[in-house]
Amino acid sequence: MGHDIFEVSINAIKLIVVFLIIVQAVPFLVWLERRGSAFIQNRLGPNRIGPLGLMQLAADAVKFFFKEEFVPASAVKLLYYAAPVVALIPATLAFAAIPLGQPVQWNEYTFRLQGYEINVGIVFVLAVSSLAPYAILLAGWGSGNKYALMGALRASAQVISYELALGLSIVGMIMLYGTFNLSEMVLAQQAPLSYSFLGANWTAPSWLPAWGIFYQPLGAIVFFAASFAESNRLPFDLAEGEAELVAGFHVEYGGFKMLLFFIGEYGHMIVASALMVLFYFGGYTIPGISMADLNQWAAEHAPGANAASLTVGLLTLLCFFVKLALFIWLFIQVRWTLPRFRYDQLMDLGWKTMLPWALFNTILTAALVYVAHL
Amino acid sequence: MSADVFLFWFLAILTLAGGLTTVLVTNPIYSALALAFAMIGVSALFVTLNAYFLAGVQLIVYAGAVTVLFVMVLMMFDLKHEITAFTRGKFTGLVKSGTVALLAGILVGAIAMTSDLFLKISGTPEVALGGGDGTKELGKILFSKYIFGFEALGILLLIVAIGAVALARSKGGTHAKQ
Amino acid sequence: MPLGGVIFIAIFVAIFGIVILYAASRFGTRRYDPVKFESYECGVPVQEKKDTKISVKFYLTAILFILFDIEIIFMYPWATTFRDFIKSGEGGYVFFSMMVFIAIFIFGLFWEVKSKALEWE
Amino acid sequence: MPSSDFLQQVGLPHYLILSAILFVAGMAGVLLRRNAMVILMSVELMLNAVNLSFVAFSHYLGQMDGQVMVFFVMTIAAAEVSVGLAILVSIFKRFKEINIRFFEHLKG
Numbered sequence: 001m002g003h004d005i006f007e008v009s010i011n012a013i014k015l016i017v018v019f020l021i022i023v024q025a026v027p028f029l030v031w032l033e034r035r036g037s038a039f040i041q042n043r044l045g046p047n048r049i050g051p052l053g054l055m056q057l058a059a060d061a062v063k064f065f066f067k068e069e070f071v072p073a074s075a076v077k078l079l080y081y082a083a084p085v086v087a088l089i090p091a092t093l094a095f096a097a098i099p100l101g102q103p104v105q106w107n108e109y110t111f112r113l114q115g116y117e118i119n120v121g122i123v124f125v126l127a128v129s130s131l132a133p134y135a136i137l138l139a140g141w142g143s144g145n146k147y148a149l150m151g152a153l154r155a156s157a158q159v160i161s162y163e164l165a166l167g168l169s170i171v172g173m174i175m176l177y178g179t180f181n182l183s184e185m186v187l188a189q190q191a192p193l194s195y196s197f198l199g200a201n202w203t204a205p206s207w208l209p210a211w212g213i214f215y216q217p218l219g220a221i222v223f224f225a226a227s228f229a230e231s232n233r234l235p236f237d238l239a240e241g242e243a244e245l246v247a248g249f250h251v252e253y254g255g256f257k258m259l260l261f262f263i264g265e266y267g268h269m270i271v272a273s274a275l276m277v278l279f280y281f282g283g284y285t286i287p288g289i290s291m292a293d294l295n296q297w298a299a300e301h302a303p304g305a306n307a308a309s310l311t312v313g314l315l316t317l318l319c320f321f322v323k324l325a326l327f328i329w330l331f332i333q334v335r336w337t338l339p340r341f342r343y344d345q346l347m348d349l350g351w352k353t354m355l356p357w358a359l360f361n362t363i364l365t366a367a368l369v370y371v372a373h374l
Numbered sequence: 375m376s377a378d379v380f381l382f383w384f385l386a387i388l389t390l391a392g393g394l395t396t397v398l399v400t401n402p403i404y405s406a407l408a409l410a411f412a413m414i415g416v417s418a419l420f421v422t423l424n425a426y427f428l429a430g431v432q433l434i435v436y437a438g439a440v441t442v443l444f445v446m447v448l449m450m451f452d453l454k455h456e457i458t459a460f461t462r463g464k465f466t467g468l469v470k471s472g473t474v475a476l477l478a479g480i481l482v483g484a485i486a487m488t489s490d491l492f493l494k495i496s497g498t499p500e501v502a503l504g505g506g507d508g509t510k511e512l513g514k515i516l517f518s519k520y521i522f523g524f525e526a527l528g529i530l531l532l533i534v535a536i537g538a539v540a541l542a543r544s545k546g547g548t549h550a551k552q
Numbered sequence: 553m554p555l556g557g558v559i560f561i562a563i564f565v566a567i568f569g570i571v572i573l574y575a576a577s578r579f580g581t582r583r584y585d586p587v588k589f590e591s592y593e594c595g596v597p598v599q600e601k602k603d604t605k606i607s608v609k610f611y612l613t614a615i616l617f618i619l620f621d622i623e624i625i626f627m628y629p630w631a632t633t634f635r636d637f638i639k640s641g642e643g644g645y646v647f648f649s650m651m652v653f654i655a656i657f658i659f660g661l662f663w664e665v666k667s668k669a670l671e672w673e
Numbered sequence: 674m675p676s677s678d679f680l681q682q683v684g685l686p687h688y689l690i691l692s693a694i695l696f697v698a699g700m701a702g703v704l705l706r707r708n709a710m711v712i713l714m715s716v717e718l719m720l721n722a723v724n725l726s727f728v729a730f731s732h733y734l735g736q737m738d739g740q741v742m743v744f745f746v747m748t749i750a751a752a753e754v755s756v757g758l759a760i761l762v763s764i765f766k767r768f769k770e771i772n773i774r775f776f777e778h779l780k781g
Contacts, residue, residue: 071589123431137445138407156446171628377584405711536663537620543669626748
């Protein structure tokens with residue numbers, strides 16, 4: 001994790017901060033979701049406690065703490081308690097691998113604004129998210145409730161089905177960038193947009209960055225839809241289907257155990273949005289300004305190289321979070337706009353629509369790369 | 375003890391614990407979960423050997439797909455009565471345990487006796503990987519030297535997909551229990 | 553090597569979860585009531601669990617997932633190296649062999665759709 | 674071999690011994706367990722052990738062939754599990770039983 005005690009401790013703190021970002025984002029997102037849904041449905045939402053109802057979060061947390069501890073008699077205790085803890089891990093590990101800003105150069109140390117730099121970043125993120133079904137299955141089995149078990153099987157079948165489309169939709173992306181490294185992908189997207197086809201070149205106006213969405217629109221759509229299903233959000237929240245399954249795999253959970261599941265679920269949503277930003281919307285780069293210009297500007301205006309590097313790091317971090325927030329809002333907007341699918345429609349969409357389209361995208365990209373030396 | 379060495383021993387103990395639990399625990403669900411644990415451990419060991427891509431594939435395929443399938447099927451079975459976990463019968467049990475012990479002895483003995491040779495190898499690690507993550511090298515060798523194996527595996531997977539579906543939907547063979 | 557960081561944060565998160573669950577379990581009140589500890593089935597008296605019938609479809613989906621997932625993973629090293637192959641002049645060969653592979657993939661998918669293995673009634 | 678050296682310098686033999694122990698554990702599972710599911714899991718454990726030694730050799734010899742082999746082994750393992758579980762599920766649906774002792778009834 002580092003060469004001396006200073007670097008190791010900074011890196012450890014960084015990891016904990018990344019985790020706390022996810023944990024702290026959740027109450028805020030719950031508030032945003034409740035206010036946002038109220039806004040969409042022309043209601044008021046929680047507005048009694050504190051300004052704009054913001055203190056509702058604290059009230060909820062206190063309430064969670066004083067809930068009764070409860071284990072159903074038919075539960076398998078070990079699995080029942082393990083499930084919420086396991087639910088936290090995949091999202092945290094995946095989010096820690098995402099570069100949030102330009103690395104900060106501090107004297108002789110380089111601190112990346114991410115939990116850890118992994119040179120096969122995409123594979124790592126996919127691998128870690130493929131562990132998500134465990135929490136669901138553990139909860140479903142551990143609760144000893146048949147509705148929970150059914151919900152868990154449904155949820156995990158759904159998650160794994162859409163994992164196929166998700167994994168396939170980024171093959172074109174990998175082909176264009178020729179790397180699994182997330183930081184390199186971000187840097188590849190800062191150049192001005194240009195297409196070349198059979199030797200003919202066309203360069204867009206310089207303010208238009210070479211974002212992945214311009215090269216892979218189809219892949220982006222499939223990826224985005226699949227990541228909705230991966231994070232079990234409406235319109236794909238079949239796992240919860242209140243009417244037929246009570247509440248899915250977390251029927252028997254309450255209080256803080258429920259909250260941990262929530263953190264896991266919102267964590268998946270944050271990771272999905274972050275990946276969307278990273279693959280298709282330029283990551284932490286600021287549109288219209290190249291990183292070289294930005295570094296130049298900071299070097300002129302900030303006192304000292306450390307401060308300049310820190311300024312650029314924070315600016316890019318801010319830019320990343322703005323983009324991230326837009327996508328998270330999109331998640332909320334979609335949830336409160338679209339109705340839920342039926343289960344057979346869900347599976348049909350995953351296997352018979354999105355998988356073939358993702359495959360088509362792969363073939364098309366490969367053909368274009370081969371023929372046109374894109 | 376340096377960090378890498380500590381990491382190896384930590385992961386080795388974790389993986390072994392997972393593997394032994396898989397074999398020794400009587401409840402098959404715990405067996406499957408311990409197996410998942412062992413596979414995550416093996417994947418981390420791959421990382422210590424700089425096989426980053428394979429570590430990811432190990433997680434996706436084994437921990438994320440194969441073991442999830444095991445867990446799902448076990449949950450579907452929901453066995454009503456416990457079957458005796460271990461083999462019964464003194465003689466066969468003895469023979470089987472003896473075989474296992476013999477194999478263990480031969481393997482460990484062989485490695486220990488030839489470890490001088492292996493230590494010579496370990497003196498020159500990392501020759502040809504050129505500093506990258508090794509994925510490109512893997513791709514290059516996979517799509518030139520092993521290209522026919524690759525296509526054959528594609529056909530194997532197709533056959534298995536067709537066969538598994540046919541098997542899973544079959545109404546049972548001729549030996550129906552009345 | 554980032555492995556240390558990954559293990560560190562995984563263990564940290566696990567400990568965080570356990571501590572928070574333990575703390576929450578200390579605070580709450582506890583009152584015993586036999587009905588409360590029954591499984592929640594909307595208030596209807598609980599049926600025995602063993603009669604739960606689970607469709608074989610779930611498991612069929614999982615099997616197909618494994619097989620197709622591996623085919624997709626085979627495309628990853630191909631995708632990273634494809635441009636290098638084009639540069640070294642072997643692009644056509646590699647492109648063709650991958651198209652054969654994808655054709656097998658499509659045939660498999662087509663077969664599963666045709667044989668109604670993916671139908672959910 | 675002095676024991677402190679053995680602890681301090683991790684090399685190929687360490688990975689091989691680990692792999693051997695895992696393999697033997699898997700084999701013990703195959704021979705001694707009676708639940709067909711657990712037997713399949715033990716087979717997976719054995720394959721994993723072999724994969725570990727492949728990767729260790731590949732690393733210490735500086736050749737990628739071992740890693741390609743691991744890739745193939747993983748594929749075949751997944752195929753084997755799919756077919757194995759498909760067979761087990763159809764047997765279970767028919768006879769409600771996955772104890773291997775029971776399968777003796779399947780003899781002609």
